[in-house]
Amino acid sequence: MLPYCAGCSVFCPFLPNSPSRQTIPYLDHNATTPCDPAVVDAMAPYWSEAFANPSQRGHRPGLAAAVAVDQARQTVADALGVPPSQVIFTSGATEANNLALKGLCEQRLGHGRHLVTVATEHAAVLEPCRYLERLGFTLTVLPVQPDGRLELAALTAALQPDTVLVSVMAANNETGVLQDVEAIAALCRQRRIAYHCDAAQACGHVPMNPMGWGVDLLSLSGHKFYGPKGVGALVVRPGLALAPQLHGGGQEGGYRSGSLSPPLIVGLAKALTLALQDQQERGQRLQGLREELWHGLNGLKLPPGVELLRNGCPTHSLPHTLNVTVRGVDGARLHGQLRRRVALSSGSSCSSATGKPSHVLRALGRSSTEAVASLRFGLGRGTTAVEIDQTVAAVQDALPLAAYR
Ligand SMILES: Cc1ncc(COP(=O)(O)O)c(C=O)c1O
Numbered sequence: 001m002l003p004y005c006a007g008c009s010v011f012c013p014f015l016p017n018s019p020s021r022q023t024i025p026y027l028d029h030n031a032t033t034p035c036d037p038a039v040v041d042a043m044a045p046y047w048s049e050a051f052a053n054p055s056q057r058g059h060r061p062g063l064a065a066a067v068a069v070d071q072a073r074q075t076v077a078d079a080l081g082v083p084p085s086q087v088i089f090t091s092g093a094t095e096a097n098n099l100a101l102k103g104l105c106e107q108r109l110g111h112g113r114h115l116v117t118v119a120t121e122h123a124a125v126l127e128p129c130r131y132l133e134r135l136g137f138t139l140t141v142l143p144v145q146p147d148g149r150l151e152l153a154a155l156t157a158a159l160q161p162d163t164v165l166v167s168v169m170a171a172n173n174e175t176g177v178l179q180d181v182e183a184i185a186a187l188c189r190q191r192r193i194a195y196h197c198d199a200a201q202a203c204g205h206v207p208m209n210p211m212g213w214g215v216d217l218l219s220l221s222g223h224k225f226y227g228p229k230g231v232g233a234l235v236v237r238p239g240l241a242l243a244p245q246l247h248g249g250g251q252e253g254g255y256r257s258g259s260l261s262p263p264l265i266v267g268l269a270k271a272l273t274l275a276l277q278d279q280q281e282r283g284q285r286l287q288g289l290r291e292e293l294w295h296g297l298n299g300l301k302l303p304p305g306v307e308l309l310r311n312g313c314p315t316h317s318l319p320h321t322l323n324v325t326v327r328g329v330d331g332a333r334l335h336g337q338l339r340r341r342v343a344l345s346s347g348s349s350c351s352s353a354t355g356k357p358s359h360v361l362r363a364l365g366r367s368s369t370e371a372v373a374s375l376r377f378g379l380g381r382g383t384t385a386v387e388i389d390q391t392v393a394a395v396q397d398a399l400p401l402a403a404y405r
Contacts, residue, residue, distance in 0.1 A: 025387035027344045029380035030173050030201060030321060035267070036226040036381075042270040043228065046263035054260050055251060065262045072262075072269035079272055080218065080235050081211045088234045088252045089265050093200035094124040096219035096234035097167075099256065100196045101128040103242035104165055104217065105137060108194075112164030116140045118150050119363040120177070125167050125198050126359075137164075146365050147313035148177035156187060165194045170202035170210070174360040174376055175312030176321025178206065185214035194240065200224050200232070204275030205283065205318055216240050220272075222264065226381060227271025231264035278381075286379045287319035289388050293377060294322055296392035303328075303403040311364055311374065320379040325361070326399070331372030334402035338375070341394035345376050373402075 026034075046068060054069045056062030070084070077084040090096045105115070117129050119141050126141070133139040140158045144150055150168060159166075166188050170181050181197055188195035196217040202208055204225030210218050216237040223229040234255075236242065248257030297308055306328040312321075326334060335346060346358065357371035366374065377391070 024340070025342045025383070025391055027342055027377045027379060027383065027387070027391060029383075030176075030224075030318075030376060030378035031345060032223045032229065033226045033380055034382070035223075035228050036271060036274055038274060039227055039267045039271045043263040043267040046266055050262070054262055055249065068262050069260055069265050072265045075269040075273060076220075076233055076235075079276060081209065082235055083238060085253065086236045086238055088236065088255045089260060089268075090232045090234055090256060091230055092223070092232040093122075093198060093219045093221035094232075095256075096221075096232050097122075097124045097196075097198055098128050099234050099242065099245050100217040100219060101125065101132065101165065101167060102245055103255070104194055104196070104240075105132050106243035106245075107241050108164045112162040114138045114140070114160045114163040115165050115167070116142065116155065116158050116163060117167045118142045118144060118169070118179075120144050120148060120172055120175075120360045121167065121169055122173055122198060122200070125169065125196075129167065144177075144363055147316075148172060148175050148311070148360075148364050149313055149316060150179050150184075152180065152183055152187065155184065159187075159191055159193065163191070163193050165196060167196040167198065169198040169200075170208065171199070171206065171318050172312070172360060173201045174358055175323045175364070176201075176318035177312045178202070178316040178318065180316075181208070181210060181215065182213040185210070188216075189214045201318060204272060204279060205320065207279070211235065211237065220268075222268035222271055225271050225275040227275075228264050228267040231261065231268045233268065282381060283319040286383065289379055289383055289385060290320060290322050290377070292385065293379075293388045293391060294324075296388065297324060297395060300392070300396050300399065303400050306399060306403050309370075311361060311366070320383075322377040322379075323361075323374060324377070325366055325370045325374045326402075327370055327373070328404060329373050329399065329402040330404060331369065331374070331402075334373055334375075334398055337398035337401050338394055341397075342391045344378070344391075346372060346374050 050064050052061035052065045054065040057066050073084045073087050076087045129139050168179050168184050171178050185195050194216045197215045198219045200221040203220045218235040221232040244255050246257045251257050309325040311323040357368040361371035
């Protein structure tokens with residue numbers, strides 16, 4: 001539940017004691033998750049007690065901070081089945097993706113010039129790929145099937161003798177669609193092509209064995225699995241060389257210079273541990289609530305000409321994500337009505353920020369109008385059945401006001 005000030009039209013989380021304070025369901029967990037209180041506790045000592053710079057191993061406080069970072073690195077490495085030296089801490093998945101894509105291409109300059117990615121990737125993959133294209137790489141952006149899944153045959157056909165890198169995400173941030181990471185990794189391995197997987201939305205939510213499957217580069221983000229914002233990691237297969245993209249003091253084995261943040265890194269590791277502990281139980285519970293939500297929406301009394309269409313692939317999907325196009329309504333009006341009652345979004349945080357229709361839904365065949373009139377419900381650890389009922393009621397009330405007359 002998110003505090004909401006009824007007196008204005010924006011969220012006011014700063015008014016905890018206001019008489020107008022209400023709570024509304026928070027169903028935007030794909031945008032970000034709340035930091036788990038146990039994670040906040042684990043981070044607490046590293047702000048102002050054990051605050052030293054972990055690069056200063058020469059004195060006791062620095063060593064204590066370094067030990068905390070080492071332990072966190074070991075935790076992440078164990079969870080992903082790599083040696084700790086293969087975990088590079090970053091500021092989040094955007095930076096991890098940039099390091100993976102640009103770092104690999106720069107390292108392999110002269111060995112291949114072709115990149116392959118998919119139309120439904122996050123901007124943090126598509127934009128670095130387009131940047132590399134401007135530098136002279138050739139780029140293939142593959143379409144997806146109407147259910148959002150990449151066809152392996154299309155990927156196979158796109159590979160060329162000079163393909164240096166394939167980047168395909170594990171789970172889509174808007175639709176929740178899961179790609180077949182294991183099969184993609186096997187294909188890339190056969191052809192000796194590096195495979196980068198943006199696992200920002202999948203990690204801690206669905207069972208994965210990415211490094212066991214043969215993924216070469218894997219991006220993670222702490223705030224997507226109940227950890228802090230501003231920290232993530234790039235996990236690199238042993239033996240794979242990258243060109244650093246941040247030059248400076250040589251931290252993170254020279255791959256990512258800049259002082260490390262022990263509280264954020266400790267928080268990331270704690271959040272990952274907790275997320276993996278309750279992943280299965282949480283997934284089952286949220287999948288049940290998600291289907292209740294879909295069932296509830298299907299039972300709504302729709303104004304004439306209004307139709308609900310589920311986006312994505314229900315059988316290959318994050319358990320907590322539901323994306324629905326409401327055909328026959330004005331999307332801006334729909335979201336305008338709903339935002340007082342439930343915190344959700346129409347697409348990724350990026351498309352919400354630019355106001356552009358989601359490129360992901362466009363790639364699934366939705367029109368721009370339909371993409372804007374789409375609702376992404378991202379359920380999370382705190383979501384209750386009562387909130388699902390409140391959300392269904394909010395959509396019911398919004399529909400007649402948003403329908404074209
Ligand atoms: C699939 C995916 N990749 C990358 C990112 C960017 O992550 P960060 O906020 O950690 O930079 C996001 C965040 O929305 C995402 O969903």
